[in-house]
Amino acid sequence: xxxxxxxxxxxxxxxxxxxxxxxxxxxxxxxxxxxxxxxxxxxxxxxxxxxxxxxxxxxxxxxxxxxxxxxxxxxxxxxxxxxxxxxxxxxxxxxxxxxxxxxxxxxxxxxxxxxxxxxxxxxxxxxxxxxxxxxxxxxxxxxxxxxxxxxxxxxxxxxxxxxxxxxxxxxxxxxxxxxxxxxxxxxxxxxxxxxxxxxxxxxxxxxxxxxxxxxxxxxxxxxxxxxxxxx
Amino acid sequence: xxxxxxxxxxxxxxxxxxxxxxxxxxxxxxxxxxxxxxxxxxxxxxxxxxxxxxxxxxxxxxxxxxxxxxxxxxxxxxxxxxxxxxxxxxxxxxxxxxxxxxxxxxxxxxxxxxxxxxxxxxxxxxxxxxxxxxxxxxxxxxxxxxxxxxxxxxxxxxxxxxxxxxxxxxxxxxxxxxxxxxxxxxxxxxxxxxxxxxxxxxxxxxxxxxxxxxxxxxxxxxxxxxxxxxxxxxxxxxxxxxxxxxxxxxxxxxxxxxxxxxxxxxxxxxxxxxxxxxxxxxxxxxxxxxxxxxxxxxxxxxxxxxxxxxxxxxxxxxxxxxxxxxxxxxxxxxxxxxxxxxxxxxxxxxxxxxxxxxxxxxxxxxxxxxxxxxxxxxxxxxxxxxxxxxxxxxxxxxxxxxxxxxxxxxxxxxxxxxxxxxxxxxxxxxxxxxxxxxxxxxxxxxxxxxxxxxxxxxxxxxxxxxxxxxxxxxxxxxxxxxxxxxxxxxxxxxxxxxx
Numbered sequence: 001x002x003x004x005x006x007x008x009x010x011x012x013x014x015x016x017x018x019x020x021x022x023x024x025x026x027x028x029x030x031x032x033x034x035x036x037x038x039x040x041x042x043x044x045x046x047x048x049x050x051x052x053x054x055x056x057x058x059x060x061x062x063x064x065x066x067x068x069x070x071x072x073x074x075x076x077x078x079x080x081x082x083x084x085x086x087x088x089x090x091x092x093x094x095x096x097x098x099x100x101x102x103x104x105x106x107x108x109x110x111x112x113x114x115x116x117x118x119x120x121x122x123x124x125x126x127x128x129x130x131x132x133x134x135x136x137x138x139x140x141x142x143x144x145x146x147x148x149x150x151x152x153x154x155x156x157x158x159x160x161x162x163x164x165x166x167x168x169x170x171x172x173x174x175x176x177x178x179x180x181x182x183x184x185x186x187x188x189x190x191x192x193x194x195x196x197x198x199x200x201x202x203x204x205x206x207x208x209x210x211x212x213x214x215x216x217x218x219x220x221x222x223x224x225x226x227x228x229x230x231x
Numbered sequence: 232x233x234x235x236x237x238x239x240x241x242x243x244x245x246x247x248x249x250x251x252x253x254x255x256x257x258x259x260x261x262x263x264x265x266x267x268x269x270x271x272x273x274x275x276x277x278x279x280x281x282x283x284x285x286x287x288x289x290x291x292x293x294x295x296x297x298x299x300x301x302x303x304x305x306x307x308x309x310x311x312x313x314x315x316x317x318x319x320x321x322x323x324x325x326x327x328x329x330x331x332x333x334x335x336x337x338x339x340x341x342x343x344x345x346x347x348x349x350x351x352x353x354x355x356x357x358x359x360x361x362x363x364x365x366x367x368x369x370x371x372x373x374x375x376x377x378x379x380x381x382x383x384x385x386x387x388x389x390x391x392x393x394x395x396x397x398x399x400x401x402x403x404x405x406x407x408x409x410x411x412x413x414x415x416x417x418x419x420x421x422x423x424x425x426x427x428x429x430x431x432x433x434x435x436x437x438x439x440x441x442x443x444x445x446x447x448x449x450x451x452x453x454x455x456x457x458x459x460x461x462x463x464x465x466x467x468x469x470x471x472x473x474x475x476x477x478x479x480x481x482x483x484x485x486x487x488x489x490x491x492x493x494x495x496x497x498x499x500x501x502x503x504x505x506x507x508x509x510x511x512x513x514x515x516x517x518x519x520x521x522x523x524x525x526x527x528x529x530x531x532x533x534x535x536x537x538x539x540x541x542x543x544x545x546x547x548x549x550x551x552x553x554x555x556x557x558x559x560x561x562x563x564x565x566x567x568x569x570x571x572x573x574x575x576x577x578x579x580x581x582x583x584x585x586x587x588x589x590x591x592x593x594x595x596x597x598x599x600x601x602x603x604x605x606x607x608x609x610x611x612x613x614x615x616x617x618x619x620x621x622x623x624x625x626x627x628x629x630x631x632x633x634x635x636x637x638x639x640x641x642x643x644x645x646x647x648x649x650x651x652x653x654x655x656x657x658x659x660x661x662x663x664x665x666x667x668x669x670x671x672x673x674x675x676x677x678x679x680x681x682x683x684x685x686x687x688x689x690x691x692x693x694x695x696x697x698x699x700x701x702x703x704x705x706x707x708x709x710x711x712x713x714x715x716x717x718x719x720x721x722x723x724x725x726x727x728x729x730x
Contacts, residue, residue, distance in 0.1 A: 001704055001706055001709055001710075016707075016710050018661060018707070019661045021657075021658040021660075021661060022654070022658040022664070024655075024658075026651070026654060027654065027655060029631060029634070030608075030638065030651060031632075031634030031636070031638040031643065032635075033635055035651050035652060035655040036655075038659065039655060039658050039659070042658075042659060121611070121612075121615070124614050124618055149267060151615065152570050152613075152615070153611045153613030153615065155574070155611060157610065157612060157613070158611075159608070159647065160608065161692060163608050163609075164246060164249065164608065164609050165692070165694045165695060166249050166253045166574075166694075167245075167253065167574045167609060168611070169694060169695030170253040170259070170573075170574035170575075171570050171571070171573075171574050171611070172696065174263070174573070196700075200692070200697045200699060201695060201696045203697045204693075204695060204697050
């Protein structure tokens with residue numbers, strides 16, 4: 001919702017094709033590639049008519065930009081289409097900074113609060129680890145606090161989190177400790193999976209931490225969404 | 232050495248050791264502190280030295296290795312010829328048993344009593360040390376870390392830093408116990424205690440054994456990189472030296488060495504260069520040396536130099552999809568970068584000589600996927616390893632490819648395969664997707680903050696997290712409502728495709 005509001009504010013005509021479902025990443029990551037290919041092809045059918053495909057979730061972006069072309073490279077009907085679509089699929093923050101080249105400060109974005117950023121690991125794959133901080137730093141009044149071991153995975157990893165709960169649990173425990181040490185009003189998270197994982201671990205451990213996405217923070221700073229009261 | 236740690240009964244599951252290691256607070260601290268420091272050091276060292284060109288450099292290094300592996304047969308022949316010309320004896324070992332037999336035959340022939348050994352993952356892999364000991368050859372690990380591991384009857388926990396799982400106090404206790412030393416936790420003093428002990432053995436040793444970091448095909452040279460100088464003593468003091476080296480350690484020519492030296496030291500220990508970088512070409516009795524200035528009374532180094540080229544499953548990895556794994560230069564950077572390696576308290580949980588991301592990818596190939604069924608699944612695919620690798624090995628893709636094989640060979644759990652089929656079926660239809668996500672929202676909203684033991688994957692999830700909270704707003708409902716209002720505004724709905 002926040003992503004829609006921000007993109008519209010930036011002058012984009014936003015469409016949400018209701019036929020969309022899942023990009024197939026869970027199947028791809030667990031090695032069920034035939035199943036993943038079915039959904040990747042479906043994804044192409046649904047999305048290829050658009051100028052740009054923007055997703056607020058880093059892992060979906062990585063799946064479509066990096067892995068779908070690889071997965072479908074021997075598929076005569078889809079290989080080329082997958083490559084074309086990969087080229088116009090963007091992670092939300094990437095789209096703002098590299099395509100729209102936004103200047104949030106000039107738009108009057110303001111958010112008097114502190115935040116720390118967990119860039120999801122899929123941004124590493126896309127070479128975008130520093131991108132959220134670059135964009136969010138344009139918001140007036142925001143204090144971005146460095147997250148210790150910022151680039152370390154939160155331990156989600158889809159099926160990994162339930163197959164190896166002890167390992168995953170230790171990883172998210174480390175992440176929560178690092179996030180809590182920054183004492184930030186909000187943790188900005190670039191992937192829904194990480195957010196769900198870190199949020200669950202925070203609440204399990206009684207750590208009160210607001211976790212939001214970059215679009216939400218930007219939407220609030222532009223007055224497009226009502227600011228949630230701080231915890 | 233505690234054999235069961237790195238050579239457990241098979242099949243071995245990382246899950247059999249991970250939970251206990253995750254709960255071990257001091258182990259977690261040692262490993263986390265060491266790896267976080269090393270990883271940060273690597274990032275800094277590479278940034279300072281290579282800047283923006285780092286990525287090009289590691290791709291280039293990877294390409295040199297790939298080229299060598301593409302023509303490995305020719306380069307191995309070239310190495311053998313050049314090394315033999317320089318006076319070394321080259322042996323070929325198809326597996327661990329034949330490598331060890333070659334070493335034992337040499338030890339017997341020269342009637343070796345004391346063997347000094349420098350650090351070598353290849354000898355760990357073939358389990359050479361216990362065989363030498365059984366044959367009556369007293370063998371001393373002279374790498375400080377490996378020495379401590381040996382005293383404690385422990386097993387190395389990291390490719391480069393074998394005692395990453397220990398602290399100073401445990402080293403101090405081992406030295407008091409076994410070396411009659413006074414108790415000290417000062418690293419300098421501890422090092423001097425070990426040095427004094429080792430010197431006596433270096434003087435008596437009649438056999439030296441090492442591994443090798445690189446083999447240079449053009450010149451037949453062996454390259455050893457260390458920080459302690461122990462490898463240089465191992466190579467130069469005893470009259471006979473054996474280097475056990477994996478066939479993947481080849482590079483074509485001397486001109487290719489610098490890039491690897493630059494990358495290896497920075498990736499492993501954040502140094503510009505290892506303290507000792509030794510290139511050994513032949514031996515004193517060989518033509519290359521005796522023709523030069525180092526002859527007669529001046530001659531140093533071993534009288535016999537043996538290089539054993541170890542296969543032990545490596546040629547299997549030469550098949551195209553896994554060939555890139557042989558580019559590995561054993562720098563350990565992927566271990567230091569890996570959050571899973573940290574969470575499982577270092578290498579022992581892997582139950583194999585090679586641990587961390589490189590271990591999780593090569594072990595199932597070398598020792599059977601069915602023998603290590605969950606190494607490849609024990610990763611969030613975060614990609615930190617790929618990012619850290621100085622020879623650009625795509626480790627996450629290798630893990631995914633192992634998962635694919637596990638699914639095809641029905642090594643992965645049957646419920647997982649069923650769930651993936653079900654997921655695909657649901658996601659093929661927007662209606663089924665809508666019903667499933669509505670159901671999920673309903674169930675999760677009822678489960679919110681319920682803290683009871685749940686079955687299966689939900690139980691695994693809630694062991695360290697609360698159940699996921701559904702979003703406050705159902706996006707699709709919000710979107711549809713908005714579209715409906717727009718339609719009432721008579722806005723054109725036909726501009727699909729315009730951004």
